[in-house]
Amino acid sequence: MTATLEVAGLSTHFFTRAGVVKAVDGVSFSVQRGQVLGLVGESGSGKTVTGLSIMGLVDRPGRIVSGSIKLAGQELVGLSEKGWRTIRGRKIAMIFQDPMMTLNPVLRIDTQMIETVLAHADVSKDSARERCRQALSRVGIPSPDERLTAYPHQFSGGMRQRVAIAIALLHDPELIIADEPTTALDVTIQAQIIAQVQKLAAETGTAIVWVTHDLAVVSGLSDRLAVMYAGRIIEEGPTAEVLTQPHHPYTAGLLHSLPINNPRGQPLNQIPGSTPSLLRLPPGCPFGPRCTRKQHDCTQAMPPETQGANGVRLRCYHPVAREGAMA
Amino acid sequence: MSAPKYLVDARDVSKRFSQEPDLAQKVAGLLGARTKRIVVHALDHVSLGIAEGEVVGLVGESGSGKSTLGRIIAGIWEPSEGEIHFAGRPRNELNDTQRRAADLAVQMVFQDPMSSLNPRMHVAEIIGEAPEYHGIVKASETAAYVADIMQKVGLDPSFAERYPHQFSGGQRARIGIARALAVKPRVIVADEAIAALDVSIQAQVINLFMKLRADLGLAYLFISHDLGVVRHLADRVAILYLGRIVESAPADELFNTPNHPYTVALLANMPKVETGKHAFAPLEGEIPSPINPPSGCHFHPRCAHAMPRCAEVAPKLREVAPGRLSACHLNDGA
Numbered sequence: 001m002t003a004t005l006e007v008a009g010l011s012t013h014f015f016t017r018a019g020v021v022k023a024v025d026g027v028s029f030s031v032q033r034g035q036v037l038g039l040v041g042e043s044g045s046g047k048t049v050t051g052l053s054i055m056g057l058v059d060r061p062g063r064i065v066s067g068s069i070k071l072a073g074q075e076l077v078g079l080s081e082k083g084w085r086t087i088r089g090r091k092i093a094m095i096f097q098d099p100m101m102t103l104n105p106v107l108r109i110d111t112q113m114i115e116t117v118l119a120h121a122d123v124s125k126d127s128a129r130e131r132c133r134q135a136l137s138r139v140g141i142p143s144p145d146e147r148l149t150a151y152p153h154q155f156s157g158g159m160r161q162r163v164a165i166a167i168a169l170l171h172d173p174e175l176i177i178a179d180e181p182t183t184a185l186d187v188t189i190q191a192q193i194i195a196q197v198q199k200l201a202a203e204t205g206t207a208i209v210w211v212t213h214d215l216a217v218v219s220g221l222s223d224r225l226a227v228m229y230a231g232r233i234i235e236e237g238p239t240a241e242v243l244t245q246p247h248h249p250y251t252a253g254l255l256h257s258l259p260i261n262n263p264r265g266q267p268l269n270q271i272p273g274s275t276p277s278l279l280r281l282p283p284g285c286p287f288g289p290r291c292t293r294k295q296h297d298c299t300q301a302m303p304p305e306t307q308g309a310n311g312v313r314l315r316c317y318h319p320v321a322r323e324g325a326m327a
Numbered sequence: 328m329s330a331p332k333y334l335v336d337a338r339d340v341s342k343r344f345s346q347e348p349d350l351a352q353k354v355a356g357l358l359g360a361r362t363k364r365i366v367v368h369a370l371d372h373v374s375l376g377i378a379e380g381e382v383v384g385l386v387g388e389s390g391s392g393k394s395t396l397g398r399i400i401a402g403i404w405e406p407s408e409g410e411i412h413f414a415g416r417p418r419n420e421l422n423d424t425q426r427r428a429a430d431l432a433v434q435m436v437f438q439d440p441m442s443s444l445n446p447r448m449h450v451a452e453i454i455g456e457a458p459e460y461h462g463i464v465k466a467s468e469t470a471a472y473v474a475d476i477m478q479k480v481g482l483d484p485s486f487a488e489r490y491p492h493q494f495s496g497g498q499r500a501r502i503g504i505a506r507a508l509a510v511k512p513r514v515i516v517a518d519e520a521i522a523a524l525d526v527s528i529q530a531q532v533i534n535l536f537m538k539l540r541a542d543l544g545l546a547y548l549f550i551s552h553d554l555g556v557v558r559h560l561a562d563r564v565a566i567l568y569l570g571r572i573v574e575s576a577p578a579d580e581l582f583n584t585p586n587h588p589y590t591v592a593l594l595a596n597m598p599k600v601e602t603g604k605h606a607f608a609p610l611e612g613e614i615p616s617p618i619n620p621p622s623g624c625h626f627h628p629r630c631a632h633a634m635p636r637c638a639e640v641a642p643k644l645r646e647v648a649p650g651r652l653s654a655c656h657l658n659d660g661a
Contacts, residue, residue, distance in 0.1 A: 042525035043496075156613055157389075186388035187552060191596040191609035198607060213526060216555075216598035220605050243600060257530035258600060259559035264579075267537060268559070270530040274495050 002073045003030040004174050004207035005054070010067035012046075012053045021278045023049040023062065025231040028305075031175070031207040031224075036198075038218030038239065039211045041228035044275055047211045050228070051177045054209070055094050056084045072174060090120040093168035097180040099160035102167060103152040109136075109163060110148040116170050135166040139196055158189035165197065172204055179211045194221055215254065219243055227251050230276060230286035232302075237312030247308060247319040250287050285316070293318045331415025333376030334546060335400055335433055335514055340409035342370040342395050367617050369395040371570040372409070377514055382540065382547045384561030384578065386554060386593070390617050391567040394518050397550045401435040401516045431461060434507035438519035440499035444491040450477070450502055451487040458509045473509075479542075480505045481535060497528035504535065508543075516548045521556065533560065554597045558582050566590050569617055569625040572644055576651040586653040589626045624656070632657055 012024040024046040031037045041047040052058050054069055056076060069076040071091060079087070096102055104112055110132060117128040129148070136144035139162040152160060161181060168176055178197070182190040198221060201208050212218055218225060219239060226236040227248065235248040246252040255261060256269040273290040276282060282289050284299040291298070295318060303315045345366045348356065369392045377383050377400075387393040398404045400411065402418070411418045413429040421429055437443040444453055454476055455469040464472040474484035480501040491499055500520065507515055517536070521529045533556060539545055551557050557564055558578060565575035566589065574587040585591045592610040612629040615621055621628050627637035636656055644654040 042527060158613060186614065187554070187593060188388065188596050188610045189614070190598070191607050192611075195607035195609045214598065215526070216600045219600045220598060220607065223604065239604060254526055255600065257527060259533070259555045260600060262559065264559055265537075267534045268530040270534055271527040272531075274497055274528060275525065 003070075004033050004035075004072055005031040005209070006068075006070040006073075007050075007054065008068045008070075010050065010053060010069060011065045012049050012058055012062055013065050014062040016061055019279050022231050022281075023278060024053060026067070027228075027231075027233050028067075029224075029226050029233065029236060031209060033174075033207055034201060034205040035224065036201060036208045036210055036218075036222040038222030038225045039209055039228065040213065040215055040218060040225060042213055042275055044230075044278060045228040046231040047213075047228050048179055051094070051179050051209060051211050054175075054177055055088060055092060057094075086120075089116060089173075090171040091173055092175045092177065093171070093173040095161075095164055095168050095176060095178040095181045097183050099157070099164040100152065102164040103160060105152050108149055108151055113148070113167060113170065116167055120171050131170065132166075135170055136163070138169065138200070139163075139166045140192070141166070158185055158192065161185065161193055162196070165193070165200075169200065169204070169206075173206060175207045175209070176201075177209050177211070180213070181210075182217060183212070183214070190217070197221075215243070215258070227254075230281060231278060232286070232315060233313070234287065234315045235312065237308075237310065241310045241312055245310075247312060247314050248287075248316050249291050249293050249318075249320055252320045253290075253292075293320070331412070332378060333412070334379045334414060336374075336376035336412040336415075337396065337400055337406075338374050338410050338412060340370055340373050340396070340399060340406040340411070341368070342392070342399060342404065343368055343407045365618055368570050368620065369617060370399070370406070373567075373570070373572055374409075375400075375565055375572065375575070377546050377548055379513070380540070380544050380546050381563065382549055382561045384557035384564040385548060385550045385567065386552065386557055386564060387567035388552065388614055390569065390614055392570040392617070393550050393567050396567070397435070397516045397518045397548060400514075400548060401433050402430045403435065427461070431510045432512050433514045433516060434510060434512035436503050436507050436515055436517045436520045438522055440496070440503045440523075441491065444499065444502060444506075446491055449488050449490050450482075450494075450505075453491070453502060454505045454509050457506070458511075461510060463510060476505045476509055479508065479539070481531075495528075496524055497531060500524060500528075500532050501535065504532075504539070508539070512545070514546045514548065516550070518550045519552070520549075522551070522553070529556075536560065554582075554593065555599075566593070569615060569620050571625060571641075571654065572652070573626065573655070574651075574653045575644075576653075580648075580651060586647055586651065586658070587626075587655050588630045588632050588657070592629075624654070 008028045010024055010027045014021040014023055027050055039047045053064055064077055113132040114128045117131055132148060133144045136147060141147050141162055182193050210218055210222060222239050225239045225242045226233045229250050235242060235251045246255055253271040257271060262268050271290055276286055284301055285303055288294045288298045297317050303317045306314050308314050343366050345364050373396060385393050399406050418429055451473050455473045458464050459466055459469050473487055477484045482498060482501050521532050524532060549560055561578045564578050564581045565572050568589050574590045585594055596610055610629060623638045623640055624642050627633040642654045642656045644652050647653045647658050
């Protein structure tokens with residue numbers, strides 16, 4: 001079966017006056033129908049640019065320099081703007097961290113939702129309106145008829161994010177890119193949104209790429225997990241496998257630094273240093289300078305991708321051994 | 328006189344924010360129209376004390392009033408009702424010298440270092456300005472004092488002449504902490520101080536907070552929405568919901584045996600790494616607006632255990648076990 005999304009060797013670089021920023025550098029992964037991929041990384045790791053590349057939304061000075069992005073077998077890299085208009089919003093939709101990125105503050109909800117429907121479907125305005133009403137009730141918005149005539153500022157943060165999700169779902173897309181959609185929300189509202197997305201993905205078979213910095217959020221949501229560092233995926237595999245047996249020292253370090261994995265009141269196992277600037281990457285493995293397992297070969301060349309046991313892919317010369325991974 | 332129980336102590340504090348009527352409303356008022364002023368009850372009779380060297384975690388969602396309480400305890404805002412006691416004496420009855428000492432003893436660290444650090448001052452000025460002004464150090468010794476504090480928070484003193492934008496997020500958080508430490512406080516109010524940081528940097532800053540506490544005997548009011556972090560750091564935890572404390576208890580007890588249904592729901596909704604893929608069972612409903620909070624217990628429209636009485640009478644915050652306070656009618660029968 002063809003994967004819904006197949007990304008191979010994707011490199012997106014930004015050509016700035018200060019030099020070439022390799023925001024995404026040789027990233028490969030695939031997402032099957034109805035699956036959720038958690039794309040995890042810190043700021044500057046390239047997770048958002050990966051999402052934008054899939055949406056065809058990378059602006060100058062950035063561009064995709066190599067690689068391929070296939071949506072259900074169809075190549076998206078190099079597509080014309082006209083071609084993109086049949087994909088974006090219909091086959092791939094995006095949910096942003098701030099729903100006000102999606103919503104126009106001076107238009108009523110019905111105006112912007114009906115516009116989205118009519119952009120891709122040849123239907124009457126009335127049936128478009130009905131579709132919008134159904135979409136709102138599907139994401140758990142009470143009294144959708146009244147809410148359709150409201151303006152975005154009349155909604156709470158959680159409700160705005162629901163509207164953004166409803167818009168993303170209008171055309172039953174094959175793929176949704178969700179870029180930190182719950183980061184700005186409160187704990188109880190975050191749980192509501194995740195539950196909703198989880199239910200909808202299961203019902204509609206939509207594949208989801210969930211971009212986040214929060215391991216805890218994706219651990220309960222995703223089927224597979226890809227950890228990014230300095231523009232590369234350094235570890236990818238089934239979520240349970242990656243979280244219980246992390247092989248890359250960075251993944252292991254992140255998990256060990258969480259308060260829940262440390263005795264209460266004791267110092268946390270911190271990763272020293274900070275993420276490197278993409279303009280001045282260290283030679284070899286970019287995590288090398290912060291890594292406790294670094295040896296001479298790490299400073300020579302970027303570790304190649306290796307296929308480990310249990311479907312895990314890894315970029316490390318000296319991975320954490322299976323035993324004692326979570327000691 | 329015996330030593331007071333708490334170093335800083337908010338007693339029965341309320342804070343209301345109201346919108347000043349604009350010109351149109353004033354004219355309408357003169358013409359006899361009935362205009363209602365919008366009043367937000369940010370805090371509603373809240374009491375919370377911080378003992379010498381203690382870490383108190385303050386948890387709540389947006390609109391719960393946690394930042395308002397932090398700012399009142401730090402002396403940035405005055406409460407509408409109630410008093411703040413410092414070392415057992417009402418802060419408003421202190422003379423000027425005592426008041427200044429009390430204000431300096433409680434310092435605040437903010438969430439976003441970029442909006443709380445002056446971008447046009449270099450780090451030496453940001454850290455050195457207050458202690459020099461308040462006569463904690465002589466002007467000639469400020470440079471050495473700043474270097475010493477920078478070292479304490481893990482910043483290289485040779486960066487003293489740099490500007491905030493030249494630092495990374497984690498380093499900026501350290502600058503904010505250094506500025507607070509420079510006036511030798513005894514309590515630090517940290518308002519979401521690590522929320523904006525990357526995961527690997529969060530652990531570093533949490534460790535810094537713990538080290539400073541051990542080295543300097545500091546007390547913290549640690550305001551956060553991140554229950555995992557609060558559990559790790561705090562000795563005692565208070566949970567705020569729409570301007571009222573619904574539960575407060577020693578951290579271990581609160582996390583192991585939560586009493587209030589809201590605390591139970593918060594803990595259940597907290598994402599955890601170890602659980603693996605599972606179906607989320609969220610708490611229904613929105614956080615109500617503090618302009619028009621629900622009657623009785625503010626939590627009753629979302630509560631699975633709500634009884635008719637919950638909509639009528641607000642439950643009192645009372646002791647349910649030694650050192651444990653909870654405001655829920657479910658405790659009345661027991």
